[in-house]
Amino acid sequence: MTLPTSYVLLGFRALRKDKVASLINLVGLSVAVACAVALFLLLHEINTADDFHAHGDRIFLVGHAVEGGAGPERWGTAPEPLGPALAADLPQVERAVRVATHPALVRADGSTYHETLSFADAGFFDVFSFPLAQGSGGALADPSGVVLSAEAATKYFGAEDPLGQTLTVTLPSTRDTSGAVETLTVVGVAAPFHARADFRFDLLAGYDLQRAAGLAAPNDWASLTEATFLLLRRSADAREVSAQLDRYATVQNATSPDRPATFFLDSVQHPDWLTAWQIEDRALQAPLLWESVMFGLIALLMLLVACFNTITISLGAAARRLKEIGVRKAMGASRRELVQQFLIESLVLCSLAVLGGLLVAWTITVPFLNGLLNRPNPLDISDVAAFWPVVAGLPLFLGFVAGLYPAVYVSAFQPTAILGGRARLAEKKALTRTLTVVQFTLALVTICLALFTATLDDKLLGGNWGYDQDNLLVVATSGPEQTDWLRREASALHPVRRVAGAANPVGSPGAPATVRVQGQEAQAAHFSVGPEYLATLGIEAAAGRAFGAGFADGDRSVVVNRTFVQEQGWAAPVGQQVELDGRPLSVVGVVEDFLLAPMAGTARPVVFSLAEAAQVRSLTLRVEAGAAADLDAALRARWKRRFPGVDYSSYAQADAFARESMRGVSRFITYLAAFALLISCMGLFGLAAQGAARRTREVGVRKALGASAAHIVLLVNRGFLGMLVVATLVATPLCYLGLSTALRLAPVDVALGSAPFVLSNALVFLLAAATLSVQTARLVHVRPAEVLRAT
Numbered sequence: 093m094t095l096p097t098s099y100v101l102l103g104f105r106a107l108r109k110d111k112v113a114s115l116i117n118l119v120g121l122s123v124a125v126a127c128a129v130a131l132f133l134l135l136h137e138i139n140t141a142d143d144f145h146a147h148g149d150r151i152f153l154v155g156h157a158v159e160g161g162a163g164p165e166r167w168g169t170a171p172e173p174l175g176p177a178l179a180a181d182l183p184q185v186e187r188a189v190r191v192a193t194h195p196a197l198v199r200a201d202g203s204t205y206h207e208t209l210s211f212a213d214a215g216f217f218d219v220f221s222f223p224l225a226q227g228s229g230g231a232l233a234d235p236s237g238v239v240l241s242a243e244a245a246t247k248y249f250g251a252e253d254p255l256g257q258t259l260t261v262t263l264p265s266t267r268d269t270s271g272a273v274e275t276l277t278v279v280g281v282a283a284p285f286h287a288r289a290d291f292r293f294d295l296l297a298g299y300d301l302q303r304a305a306g307l308a309a310p311n312d313w314a315s316l317t318e319a320t321f322l323l324l325r326r327s328a329d330a331r332e333v334s335a336q337l338d339r340y341a342t343v344q345n346a347t348s349p350d351r352p353a354t355f356f357l358d359s360v361q362h363p364d365w366l367t368a369w370q371i372e373d374r375a376l377q378a379p380l381l382w383e384s385v386m387f388g389l390i391a392l393l394m395l396l397v398a399c400f401n402t403i404t405i406s407l408g409a410a411a412r413r414l415k416e417i418g419v420r421k422a423m424g425a426s427r428r429e430l431v432q433q434f435l436i437e438s439l440v441l442c443s444l445a446v447l448g449g450l451l452v453a454w455t456i457t458v459p460f461l462n463g464l465l466n467r468p469n470p471l472d473i474s475d476v477a478a479f480w481p482v483v484a485g486l487p488l489f490l491g492f493v494a495g496l497y498p499a500v501y502v503s504a505f506q507p508t509a510i511l512g513g514r515a516r517l518a519e520k521k522a523l524t525r526t527l528t529v530v531q532f533t534l535a536l537v538t539i540c541l542a543l544f545t546a547t548l549d550d551k552l553l554g555g556n557w558g559y560d561q562d563n564l565l566v567v568a569t570s571g572p573e574q575t576d577w578l579r580r581e582a583s584a585l586h587p588v589r590r591v592a593g594a595a596n597p598v599g600s601p602g603a604p605a606t607v608r609v610q611g612q613e614a615q616a617a618h619f620s621v622g623p624e625y626l627a628t629l630g631i632e633a634a635a636g637r638a639f640g641a642g643f644a645d646g647d648r649s650v651v652v653n654r655t656f657v658q659e660q661g662w663a664a665p666v667g668q669q670v671e672l673d674g675r676p677l678s679v680v681g682v683v684e685d686f687l688l689a690p691m692a693g694t695a696r697p698v699v700f701s702l703a704e705a706a707q708v709r710s711l712t713l714r715v716e717a718g719a720a721a722d723l724d725a726a727l728r729a730r731w732k733r734r735f736p737g738v739d740y741s742s743y744a745q746a747d748a749f750a751r752e753s754m755r756g757v758s759r760f761i762t763y764l765a766a767f768a769l770l771i772s773c774m775g776l777f778g779l780a781a782q783g784a785a786r787r788t789r790e791v792g793v794r795k796a797l798g799a800s801a802a803h804i805v806l807l808v809n810r811g812f813l814g815m816l817v818v819a820t821l822v823a824t825p826l827c828y829l830g831l832s833t834a835l836r837l838a839p840v841d842v843a844l845g846s847a848p849f850v851l852s853n854a855l856v857f858l859l860a861a862a863t864l865s866v867q868t869a870r871l872v873h874v875r876p877a878e879v880l881r882a883t
Contacts, residue, residue, distance in 0.1 A: 117402045118445050121490065123767050124398035125449025130457040130760075131391040132482065138387075139379045141290040145221040148361030149327045150186075154178070154320040154337075155371055156344075156353045158615070165615065166367075168374035169604075170355065171313045171344050175213070175320040182336060184329035187215040190299055191319040191375060194307055195709060197262040197570040198295065200248035204738035206568050207244075209261060210293040211302050219323045220291075226255050227280025232298045237279035239296040245281045254278045259295075262570060263307065264709070274301065290377040314347040319375035321360070330357050373604065386541070390764055393538045395490065400531035402441070402494040431500060438495020443487040450483065461760050528815045529822070532856065536823035537830075540852040542765030544831055547847070558686025559598075559630040564745035565713045565720045566597055567727065574735065575708050581730055582711065587719035593622035593708035598629060598686065599748025607699055608671035609660055616656055617688060617696060618672070620703040626651065626683065628714050629745075636666035636681035639702055647702055649680040656697035657682055672701060690749050712745065720744055809868060816860055820853050827852075 145151060154170045175188035189212055196209040214233045217224065224231070224239070231239050238259060245254040257278045276297060285292050302308035309315040324330060337355040345352045358368055360376055368378035567582075569575040575593060582588050596603055596619055605618035626638040638651055650670060657665045668679045688696050715723050724742055731740045831844055 114441070117441055118448060120398045120401045121442060121445030121494075122448035122452055123770070124394045125446050125486065125490075126452035126457045127394050127764050127767055128391040129449060129453035129479075129483075130461045131387050131394075131764075132479070133458060134461065135384060135387050135391075136479070137288070139384060141288050141377045141379075143361050144286045144288055145219075145361070147219065147221070147323055149359075150324045151219060151360040152322045152324060152330055152333075152357040153360060153375065154322060154355055155358055155374070156316075156341075156355050158353045166356070166371045167604075168358070168371050169316040169318060170320040172308060172310050172315045172317045173313055174340055174344070174355070175317075175322070176310075177340060178322060178333070178336075182333060184324055184326070184333050185322050186325050187219050187323040189213045189216050189219050189321045189323075190317045191216070191321065192299070192302060192308065192317050194264055194302070196264065196295075198248075199260040199262075199737070200257070202737050203248075204570075204735070205247075206570060206739055206741050207294060209263070210296045211299045211308075212296055213299045215323075216296070219321055222285070222289075222292075223283045224280045225283040231280035232296065234277070234279050235298055235300060236274070236276055237298065238276040239280035239282060239293075240278055241282050241292065241294050242284045244294045245278075254281055261295075261297075263302075264707075291375060312347075313344045318373065322357070327359075330359070333357060386545070390538060390541060390761060393534050394764060394767070396493075397531055397534045397538065399490060399494040400534065402438075403498060434498060435491065435495045438498075439487060439491035442490040442494060445490065446483065446487045460763075525811070525815050528812075529818045532816060532819035532860075533823045533826075536819055536852055536856055537827055539765040539855060540823070540827040540848045541831070542761045543848040543851050544844075545761045558684055561746045561748075563715050563717050563720055564629065565715060565724055566599070566710055566743055566745055566748075567713070568710050568741040569593075570709065570738075572705055572708075574738070575705070575711065577734060578711055578727070578731070582713050582723075582727065585723060585726065587716040587723050588713050589716065590624065590628040590714040591711055592625040592628035593703065593705075593711050594625050595620035595703040595707040595709050597621070597625075597710050597712055598631075598688075599745060605672060605699060609668070614656075614659065614697065616652075616699045618699050618701065620701050620707060622703055622708060625712065626700065628712050630714075631683050631686060633681040634684050636679070638681050638683070639700070647704075648675075648677055649702070650677045651681040651683060651700040652679055653683050653698040654685050655695050656699065659697055670699075672699065677701070812860070816857060820856075824849050824853070 142148075153168060154174060155166055155168045156170055157164055157166045159165070172190065175190045179185045179188035192211045193208050194211070196207055198205045198207045198209070212232060214230065216222075216232055217230075225242065227239065231237050238261075240248070240254060248254065248259070249257055255278055259276045259278065261274045261276055263272045263274065282293075299308070300310070303310070308317070322333070324333065334357050337357075341352070341354050344355075358364070358371060358374070363376075363378045365379065365384075366381060368374070369380045371378065567578060569578055579591050579593070582591050598619060603618045603620075605616055607614045607616050621639070623639040626632075627640070632638070633651070634654065636651075639649070650672065652665065660668075662668055665679050665682050670677050670679060683700075685695055685698075688698070713723070727742070728740050731738070827849060828844070831848075835844060
């Protein structure tokens with residue numbers, strides 16, 4: 093039997109010999125590994141979205157940057173002519189593809205659906221790896237063709253062959269056009285999308301189809317498209333192409349001399365981890381810096397809490413092995429051999445914990461996280477190639493971290509001191525206290541972060557939205573016929589108090605707009621709404637007036653918010669003149685800021701203009717309290733009778749940001765914090781049990797001399813309470829500095845508050861007291877006569 097093999101057997105024997113300590117360590121490490129595995133999969137999913145494209149390292153997004161009121165602003169949009177110009181002029185560019193999306197009404201096989209129609213240049217399938225199950229890669233060259241996703245093909249045609257089938261598509265109206273109705277032929281069907289595809293489509297048509305409805309101006313440098321992608325011949329060409337972009341910025345700036353822009357490239361497969369998430373309207377998901385740091389930090393904290401717990405318990409358990417160590421050293425065992433033995437024993441423990449953690453992750457934590465997040469592509473351990481190398485290295489990492497110090501420390505004792513009874517591991521109280529303080533500091537940091545995250549959704553969405561978001565129902569429409577009918581039906585129902593239309597309602601992303609003010613350009617979110625819309629939401633004018641049916645200047649007026657006024661420096665905003673979409677307009681009112689998006693907060697410039705009847709794409713209904721659900725069901729039934737083939741789509745205004753909610757992640761992190769506290773309390777229980785065993789005789793003597801129960805309680809627990817106080821004094825400033833820094837860096841408009849710090853400390857102290865009380869009660873009830881007789 094080789095030496096390492098014998099150490100493995102000794103490791104298993106040590107686990108069996110000290111069952112309590114082994115169980116505490118195994119459970120703590122297994123729970124930590126299970127939680128870390130789930131977070132690793134989530135981090136992997138976040139940071140590898142859209143990295144599956146075959147040419148991904150050569151695909152770059154072209155964006156533009158301008159100077160804003162608060163500094164440089166980076167946008168993922170670019171002028172429509174830029175992509176074709178780069179492909180024609182620069183030999184380094186193999187392909188340029190523009191992409192845009194618009195809402196549309198799609199009629200297929202007798203049914204009508206509200207959909208998002210995507211448009212792309214003909215080289216789209218040469219740039220991106222979206223294989224077609226049917227059709228060819230040149231499908232987009234057909235001006236009347238459309239490519240469907242696999243899901244859309246099944247939705248529209250069921251089991252029928254979709255190729256050659258026709259769709260009637262109604263494109264949205266604009267102020268200058270009444271939209272267009274196009275008959276498109278299905279020329280391709282995409283294979284099911286890759287599991288990590290965040291950038292995808294349902295219906296994809298040629299880019300030039302937008303011209304029919306006036307939705308694109310391919311030769312206008314002032315017109316921006318949603319995304320322009322370049323496929324370079326070599327990824328290294330990005331630097332040279334970037335150096336050539338300034339000359340195109342000169343052309344673009346000639347159309348907007350008051351707000352000059354610069355262009356930049358952003359890698360699709362390897363976006364800049366520090367800056368890509370800050371790009372507004374980026375067509376592809378970029379991992380959020382604060383999100384990745386938060387999840388990674390929590391996973392690391394969980395593992396460190398478990399490791400320090402293992403170190404503390406292992407040191408306590410090693411006190412019972414001092415005689416074994418002394419005998420081995422007296423028989424010639426070197427310190428190196430003892431260190432190797434203890435490290436292998438730690439590796440055995442951590443290997444079993446990793447196996448247990450994988451089992452818990454597979455059966456509990458990963459399915460639980462999938463249920464909370466409700467992801468379209470569930471996290472799957474077997475689907476991540478990078479997962480298994482991490483798992484293979486995890487026992488080594490944990491075994492080294494958890495076992496190195498106990499191995500080095502215990503092996504340093506001299507055999508004469510051990511066998512002579514002069515070596516006492518318990519005398520190293522400073523070491524045990526330090527480890528316990530570190531462990532509880534990590535647990536406090538984890539719990540504080542979890543409590544803050546758990547309340548983040550309420551902080552983002554639970555405060556004042558700037559209007560009463562409850563009892564508002566939003567129903568999608570498409571065209572005057574549906575809008576007028578729904579308005580009549582809804583107005584006749586008793587629970588409905590107000591009805592108003594909008595082209596893009598509040599709660600949807602405001603259309604980015606360039607507003608010209610006295611020759612200067614300003615960026616703002618633009619909402620095109622009906623005359624009664626602001627009153628229906630309950631957004632009142634703080635100065636001037638809102639729109640209304642009784643005013644004849646609606647098509648020549650705008651309403652702005654408080655932030656827009658502040659950025660312009662207007663002392664008297666009402667009556668100021670602005671230019672929007674080339675039209676001169678007058679500011680007739682100012683409203684207070686309101687919630688635009690959870691992460692954006694309220695302090696962003698907004699412009700409201702009056703929508704024409706043909707532009708209205710939704711009706712917002714203000715209803716009596718508690719009547720929204722019944723009203724929605726009644727309208728759905730009436731809609732199906734009136735428009736049997738048209739999809740009915742509605743949502744509550746209070747749920748407008750449901751997709752951006754962090755409630756699922758917050759709940760998971762809260763459970764992680766509970767596990768971290770559980771692990772720490774298990775370690776505290778183990779320490780208390782070891783301490784109680786050592787102090788039983790001392791307590792018996794003190795009780796025999798008349799010590800009271802209160803004195804015993806204070807004597808036994810004051811050391812632990814001192815450790816918790818020190819952990820609090822260390823963890824609280826660390827948490828405050830970390831969270832305040834994160835809030836400054838992240839686009840989150842919330843106050844930090846004191847609740848996470850107070851609650852985390854209170855929770856830790858209460859559970860620690862409950863844990864210690866078990867062993868304290870045992871010592872309080874010690875009978876002096878029995879203890880002294882036994883010794």
